[in-house]
Amino acid sequence: MSQKTKAEPRGFQITLADIARKLGVSKVTVSKALRGHPDISRETVKKIKAIARELGYYPNFMARNLSSQKSNTIGVIVPKIAHHFFASVIEGIYDAAFQHNYEIILTVSQENAERELQHVNSLLSMRVDGLILSLSQQTKDYTVFHTIRKKGIPLTFMDRVPKLDGFNTVVADDRAGAFTAIEHAINIGYRNIAHLGGYQHTNIGIERSQGFLDAMKRHDVPVNREWIIYGGFDETDGYKGFMKLHETGRMPEVIFAVTFPVALGVYRAAEELGMKIPRDVDILCFGNSGLNQFLAPPMSYVDQPTYELGRRALEVTLENLQQGELFVPQHIKLPTHLVLCKTCTKKVAGTRKVRSLQV
């Protein structure tokens, strides 16, 4: 600690200076050589790279980023990770980032607004070059997003987007997807259609429910108010929703669930009540689990381009970054498509009697 000014926090971290000293050149030469700067002769580059490898040199990104004023890093915040949807989106983000030579810093809000905010702060402190964000269900306060914009940092909302101008958005066409699904149900002859919708303060909840209503209206199918139940996006919401439907004493022919987990809740509830899908009640849902074909029965669903959502989110963020001031916020909407498995493929049970059951 006396003459060697180099701190040794733990172990050994080789620096440019170490390499330079060893070769009797300057740090700059080494720096340039290592980064493939054309200034340096192939000879020296070779020597320098050899020594660097030998010494186990890893450039210090902290220092590099600090002086170059960019981090080559995109921050990502998602509400959940152990969900097929997000896991797949994230894979898309990672792959695209890898291709463009960007690093991803992924954080998870656990559907908690406070945690989300902390992550935003962290990421801003890390000086990420851009941000991809899928809102938590709780998020009400949008003020950070405005300060982000003021700072000129590209921010792309994905899937769960706020009603806010000036940011990029990448979403699936939820409304059209729901519309197509319901239209299909109607086409095969159903008219008693229930809807287990999600939170109506989030765009996906609103859009999917709207798609449902649009289709009903378009085809003059009467909407039974008792058959529209708004809840959350999870399995328990589906379970409770189904139980509520059941309590009404009039079961619909088919249920449109706002998410895959909600549909699972329906499966579970139906099982408990001894009702068979699709015989006693049919079902269709928005979203997928990757395990769809193994359900009993395999459920038809609206497929979302999850991986692609991730890719596009990253790419638009990078475009924004490159174009800077000139950039006009993009709003990308990717098409969904209906995948038919075993449920909701043909009308079941004819004009079956409405079951009236006691609870």
Next chain:
Amino acid sequence: MSQKTKAEPRGFQITLADIARKLGVSKVTVSKALRGHPDISRETVKKIKAIARELGYYPNFMARNLSSQKSNTIGVIVPKIAHHFFASVIEGIYDAAFQHNYEIILTVSQENAERELQHVNSLLSMRVDGLILSLSQQTKDYTVFHTIRKKGIPLTFMDRVPKLDGFNTVVADDRAGAFTAIEHAINIGYRNIAHLGGYQHTNIGIERSQGFLDAMKRHDVPVNREWIIYGGFDETDGYKGFMKLHETGRMPEVIFAVTFPVALGVYRAAEELGMKIPRDVDILCFGNSGLNQFLAPPMSYVDQPTYELGRRALEVTLENLQQGELFVPQHIKLPTHLVLCKTCTKKVAGTRKVRSLQV
């Protein structure tokens, strides 16, 4: 750009100096105030914090870490993310990290050794304080890990661990888990037991197969060589494996699948061949999907403490970090437990005849 030396890369990034200038104090005072250093009077702290907020100040971690020589960051590398197992492990890691006030940088190798290495390099360059790594299936070259050790950076292997000394490992007790599963199958009367095993160059493949063999031996159940098929860990491996079993013309009574996806492959193959589970062939597997109860029939499985694996991995990494030189590498093995659903709960089909089928 003339007198204001401050670079403005994009937008405005407030610095300590900005706050200091505005208040007529020094940078040091501001720095200390913001970090809650006891030196500064409550008065000034208050003022400084107010201005900081007003200006939208975010401390620059790059700079902070550079000068403090630590990043408060743990790097994580996993082979996959869109898998229930890893997604859940990661959630455990994140939660624990959040609690300890550490940031996670997550990277995904996509089961690709080359990508894995690149990520290791990146993370080392980011000067993560520690590393948690679950090996890709391909990884053969362990030299980086030695250089990591030389640098004194804590490295914890999780689930997919190499045969290497001097690193922390956190795994489920695969061998005991498999043993218990097979013992159960034997206890309920099965003797014709097949095993779809995984790669035998990875610890989890080896351990689970060994658990199978141990149990067979312990209970004097003859092992049919044709009924042990080693493949990979994915659904297609299960599918192919089942087809191979089928081709032998002698089907076992029950199959023990090395992973959940492998078991899914069995479900699919059985379905295609018109064989009913568990009537025609029974099944049991290692691992879970979170959707187990919705399979037809719900499959019994060996449950792994996924979330806990993540937590422990993070915690042991942090301990290692704190204790530094003094630390002795830990090897943590968490217990699994058998979860019985609808398969493999009682011997099916009595002493049913061995089916001989043409392919």
Next chain:
DNA sequence: GTGAAAGCGCTAACAA
């Protein structure tokens, strides 16, 4: 209680 000086490891601009 506050601040001046030095330096973290690197890069960018400009010389030589």
Next chain:
DNA sequence: TTGTTAGCGCTTTCAC
């Protein structure tokens, strides 16, 4: 082709 000089924004002594 190589090197010099200044920082990047922050923290850490150590003096006042």
